[in-house]
Amino acid sequence: NAGVTQTPKFQVLKTGQSMTLQCAQDMNHEYMSWYRQDPGMGLRLIHYSVGAGITDQGEVPNGYNVSRSTTEDFPLRLLSAAPSQTSVYFCASSSRTGGEETQYFGPGTRLLVL
Amino acid sequence: GDSVTQMEGPVTLSEEAFLTINCTYTATGYPSLFWYVQYPGEGLQLLLKATKADDKGSNKGFEATYRKETTSFHLEKGSVQVSDSAVYFCALTRPYTGNQFYFGTGTSLTVIP
Numbered sequence: 187n188a189g190v191t192q193t194p195k196f197q198v199l200k201t202g203q204s205m206t207l208q209c210a211q212d213m214n215h216e217y218m219s220w221y222r223q224d225p226g227m228g229l230r231l232i233h234y235s236v237g238a239g240i241t242d243q244g245e246v247p248n249g250y251n252v253s254r255s256t257t258e259d260f261p262l263r264l265l266s267a268a269p270s271q272t273s274v275y276f277c278a279s280s281s282r283t284g285g286e287e288t289q290y291f292g293p294g295t296r297l298l299v300l
Numbered sequence: 301g302d303s304v305t306q307m308e309g310p311v312t313l314s315e316e317a318f319l320t321i322n323c324t325y326t327a328t329g330y331p332s333l334f335w336y337v338q339y340p341g342e343g344l345q346l347l348l349k350a351t352k353a354d355d356k357g358s359n360k361g362f363e364a365t366y367r368k369e370t371t372s373f374h375l376e377k378g379s380v381q382v383s384d385s386a387v388y389f390c391a392l393t394r395p396y397t398g399n400q401f402y403f404g405t406g407t408s409l410t411v412i413p
Contacts, residue, residue, distance in 0.1 A: 190343075219401070221403075226405055227405060228389060228403040228404055228405040228406050229344075229389070229401075229403040230403075231400070231401065234400075276343055276344065278344075278401075288334070288346050288349065289344075289346075289401060290346075291336075291343035291344040291345070292343050293342060293343045294342075294343050
């Protein structure tokens with residue numbers, strides 16, 4: 187099993203550009219999430235999904251879009267990048283197992299917006 | 301709302317020293333509690349977890365006990381090694397809330413030989 191994979195590992199964007207961060211998992215997990223990690227702020231939830239076709243907003247959803255057409259994939263779209271979106275982005279997945287969910291994280295995508 | 305507070309870092313210890321990283325939480329009901337570790341350049345990995353009061357999670361010499369009376373889940377290790385240098389995150393989730401995890405801000409640990 188590859189677990190949770192993310193691409194790209196590093197990206198530089200100009201303000202106003204759009205891009206999609208890819209996330210895939212091969213564990214047949216129902217739940218998937220996107221977090222951003224900023225110094226001194228820990229991880230903050232951007233969007234999450236509890237299954238194919240179902241998504242919802244987390245703590246910091248503005249400027250990001252998601253969709254979940256398959257169980258395996260959960261891409262994160264930046265519609266018009268801003269310097270405030272410079273961060274490290276982590277995708278995570280977990281299974282619905284009686285309320286004892288453990289999240290498995292991808293290696294992260296480091297994004298720099300100029 | 302739900303939240304996690306953990307001690308500020310960075311923490312620097314000598315090899316074989318005792319480690320404590322404090323974590324307290326605010327949550328309704330009975331959350332599950334976690335410690336995740338992040339090594340440089342990597343994603344977060346589950347270190348240990350506890351799902352009910354008085355449970356003790358343990359892994360790789362690390363331990364943490366779920367204390368509902370003090371709403372705490374402090375991480376301890378009796379003798380740290382250089383390889384334990386990483387950032388440690390305390391987190392919680394409430395059952396059946398899907399991906400609603402709440403993380404602390406992380407505590408950076410450096411162990412020197």
